Amino acid sequence: MTHDRTAVREILEKARAEGRTALTAPEGKRLCDAYGIATPGEGLATSAESAAALAAEIGFPVVLKVVSPDILHKTEAGGVVVGVSDAEEARAAYEKIIANARAYNAEAVIDGVQVQQMVGGGQEVIIGAVTDPTFGKVVAFGLGGVLVEVLRDVTFRLAPLSGDDARGMLDDIRAADVLDGVRGAEPVARDALADMIRRVGDLVGDFPEIAEVDLNPVFADARGATAADVRILLAEGPVEEPARLSREQILASMNRIFKPRAVAVIGASAETGKIGNSVMRNLINGGYRGHIYPINPKASEILGLPAYPSISAVPGEVDVAVFAIPAKFVPAALEEVGAKGVAGAIMIPSGFAETGNTEGQAEIVEIARRHGVRMLGPNIYGYYYTPENLCATFCTPYDVKGNVALTSQSGGIGMAILGFSRTSKMGVSAIVGVGNKADVDEDDLLTFFEQDDNTACIAMHLEDLKDGRGFFEVARRVVRKKPVIVLKAGRTAMGARAASSHTGALAGDDKVYDDILRQAGVVRAPGLNDMLEYARALPMLPTPKGENVVIITAAGGSGVLLSDACVDNGLTLMDIPPDLDQAFRAYIPPFGAAGNPIDITGGEPPATYENTIRLGMTDPRIDALILGYWHTIVTPPMVFAELAARVVAECRAAGHDKPVVASLAGDTEVEAACEYLFDRGIVAYPYTTEKPVAVLGAKYRWARASGSMGG
């Protein structure tokens, strides 16, 4: 796409020079022309006679609209006449509009009256762009009229966007079928719509000073799309992108922070109950093998380690300083930490922005920046990195090593992560509190975990993003390699943002987060427990090679509920080919049901489970298995668990690898059976048909987004 940037630049500069934050309709049209966005034929009339002449040239019917920088709501001002069908009417409409406009606002500068080709018919849609406080330039698409206004059936993407992103938007609204033509209407030209969406994305991407764009309505039919009304608003002040560190800069610090050779504890204490004591104990008891330097001016030794009056007095290099002192002592200590060349300050203390002390927080950010120290927090529990046996926290140590990295913006959620991890024996590489996120945020952590061989999956609890675009860019890259699970809290608190355009009003809720996280390929967890379960299960499950999911169940009742859950989670129940159906039938009783779910019926011996699971694992057309176990005396829970684990392991060893999840219905012995299965790579839950399928669904969401399916 070639765009006439110079023409746009000129118009914007003129408007901004004049102190305007809204473009006139003719200016808007010229911007559209420069970016190849189709608008109706039109011209500016400055007399009743020229209105009539212009209308004749464009072709009737036309619509006449007042052009005035001082009149934003043209209809309200009586400044619009539609359906003008001959020269006589055009003259009359011109006079009427001028008279109405004067009556509405006697002070208004009136540039003239726009005469415009009357468009309509086809499908009415809205295409717009808005400046989101988190993500910056965001493009919106929805159907016009009631659908978008009442049902908020609209979808968002970060601008600029790819052709795939733009075409994806057309499918992403609930009423997408309308575009294919309903009630005898012809399908709209999807390419033309997607093209217009991209051009709007390019426009706001190229010119950050454009705050909002409203093409509303756009009329689309089989031949193309025309933006019947264009409204463009400009930002008031200067527009700046947030500063971002390079990947190399981030990694230089993060590698020292997560793999430190030496850790200092500022405010280390020998007194039980003090945070500085807990941190020391956790570092020592956690098994950290680097140097630990307790810093305390009043002690010569703490927990058997030599103490130093200040970090400056420490003989060797220090990578990380954990702060365990009150907020008021932080700035001075941080200056020393900076002077020492420490890479990371782990700022446990509270009493900063979260209590209203924003100045205090700004002060320590300034100190850290000045010295090139990266700061985690303040107001955090600390962090864990198990490959280094590092428990730099006042909570209890955690030692189940694994490949899930978890981060949380809230200390309470961090504690829930710890408790859940311990009780479910979830293998963890890192647990990190980000707290007030005064410096280090999710972008930095993602950048580290991306290249960290100890991490295969990242789960993040967050309430906001400091730099949504920065997050998007890193996340989209990381997702190609590892699942990124996000629990975005505060889904419902964003409704109050003021907005001056139609698109702006639509963007004021969680939908923007939702759409853009999805655009990035992030797996959004609907709740805390889901985030934890996804984190635990996703790294265990192999990536499916295709969409064919098969349910093998002994309980018909579970089969129905598992099928419901598949639909809820966007999974496709495989249409079983006749030969495979016959192969399954060979193993199940005559009154069992092949098809999908495959109902092997209750009361069957272990061999029936074993044969059908083996067939499911080895047939290459099946991409994922959901097992429904039913507790009977013929095949007790542990017998099932042992056989399922063995068959799956054998098949995996023979090269037949695919995700397997299981729902176990039975008496309490099924709990131990689930643990046994989980330990052996089969995601299994008791008393629920929803959870195993939800986890498989999350794996599929990631597999699709990462492009790793079919490989």
Added chain:
Amino acid sequence: MTHDRTAVREILEKARAEGRTALTAPEGKRLCDAYGIATPGEGLATSAESAAALAAEIGFPVVLKVVSPDILHKTEAGGVVVGVSDAEEARAAYEKIIANARAYNAEAVIDGVQVQQMVGGGQEVIIGAVTDPTFGKVVAFGLGGVLVEVLRDVTFRLAPLSGDDARGMLDDIRAADVLDGVRGAEPVARDALADMIRRVGDLVGDFPEIAEVDLNPVFADARGATAADVRILLAEGPVEEPARLSREQILASMNRIFKPRAVAVIGASAETGKIGNSVMRNLINGGYRGHIYPINPKASEILGLPAYPSISAVPGEVDVAVFAIPAKFVPAALEEVGAKGVAGAIMIPSGFAETGNTEGQAEIVEIARRHGVRMLGPNIYGYYYTPENLCATFCTPYDVKGNVALTSQSGGIGMAILGFSRTSKMGVSAIVGVGNKADVDEDDLLTFFEQDDNTACIAMHLEDLKDGRGFFEVARRVVRKKPVIVLKAGRTAMGARAASSHTGALAGDDKVYDDILRQAGVVRAPGLNDMLEYARALPMLPTPKGENVVIITAAGGSGVLLSDACVDNGLTLMDIPPDLDQAFRAYIPPFGAAGNPIDITGGEPPATYENTIRLGMTDPRIDALILGYWHTIVTPPMVFAELAARVVAECRAAGHDKPVVASLAGDTEVEAACEYLFDRGIVAYPYTTEKPVAVLGAKYRWARASGSMGG
């Protein structure tokens, strides 16, 4: 409302006598007239001249439509001309329609051309009725056009319906705001629309032979509503309501089945591993105190009890016979059971309809009916009724007495109920398998549990309803007294039903079940685990007196997630009045946040929790509390649990009763704390912010439906 039933009867009889299953447009209009459903002014023209005269009388513009019993799709036949604006056009339209109709179907009988007032403008809606295979006559309401066709934004109610039901339908569509006027449109006359919905409900309620009604479109504006097009289809064969037993008849049997003085086990066995042995053991070990009669022709004693060769040989009366013999022996044994005057046959054996043996099932149903024996099953695990220590099942005994009754259509789900109950120590009054539901179904069980003082809450897993209307009527009554929780499985399997009308096509999915279960006041659980958690928690929670929910949390992060969950579950976060806000502030740190959630901040001592919870319990303006605990060394989990349980108990003792749920974020000790709280009437969960709020939401759904709020 007075309806002219005689007029309708005549029209329907004529049509059925002529073998027609569709009424003509004039017939449809006459039905509408008889039931006070407004339609446009119209008449039948049989010549071009009379068409012009009629049109002049009705007032232009008019629309002309062919009238022929042989032409159902009038537009397709070229049989419709709209926007006819004078007499000349009317004459031309008449000629054109007749010519087109002849060309379309030369054989068609043409009664003439309908001349109709042209309506339009206002809001287009659809009102219809359909005969649902489960529920019978069901009324539908939706917005016309794209909304209903693409988004299926439609709602259903059982017919006939009350004024509240009809008005509720207007609010129940997603695009309900459209009726209040959007984009400058005036609000529609809601009363007129609700009235038309009721009249349609009355019509199909009074005349079961009407299979489907389509009023589409109905034009509604501020003045009223007019059905512009009426389509009425008739049932082909005779229409019958299913036979229903009276409440007294049901209870006479059910009371004997659940509180039997004597139980016979047909096929009792001394051999371990046999079903007839398991049933005997469970009856004896479960502690059942009535007579147990083992029936086995080959034994004189089983497990220390005298055995009988047949039930006829048993000396005393028998209330229940548990069948533990193969299907082929059932009919003969059932004849004897019937002759003995047994109230209930617990039909454990499989091998009936579920394996395709529908004749076998019909045979035993016939035997049972003939003898007045109520039959549970076949193909079930049996049933438990803990107040009588009755474990009439081949599963393991269950002895945690409580007030929840659970039923399941599937054996696997029954086993999951048992395991979950045992592990969560859920107090249960009954667990009942209904299996093939050849006789006893949910209606019978609801009728028993309704009047059973040992049952305070009923949870049912079901895949279908034999008699949806029967279920609706019982459930709606029971819900006034006790919560009825339903897990309806197979939400997605109903799409394939054929339908010949617009409304019929819309009714072909789970929406009908969903709407009508809600109309009955049933709390529908989205999944198996939800059903189990609701069942466990609902009877524990006091009924809230109003909608004011308050969150008290130590973790800001939990507060945000708990708020999200409140919105997801339709709960209202109370707008805290200034005096109450001040009262809370007195207990929390200055940087804590009152408002709602009330963020008491982390690291607070037990007193802060205690004071704020006490205030929340005692202030009468607060109706329900959600607690968010954050594990710290200052207030460890068991300290919190003890204080929360104590404060709530003290307040309850002082007459301040309201539901309290809690989310505990912390290390593994929070699990024991949750158990402690659950045992003391506070619904508490670890590692989740969603579950406690979902359970409270379920309690609210019941409280609203039962009309017990505010009392």
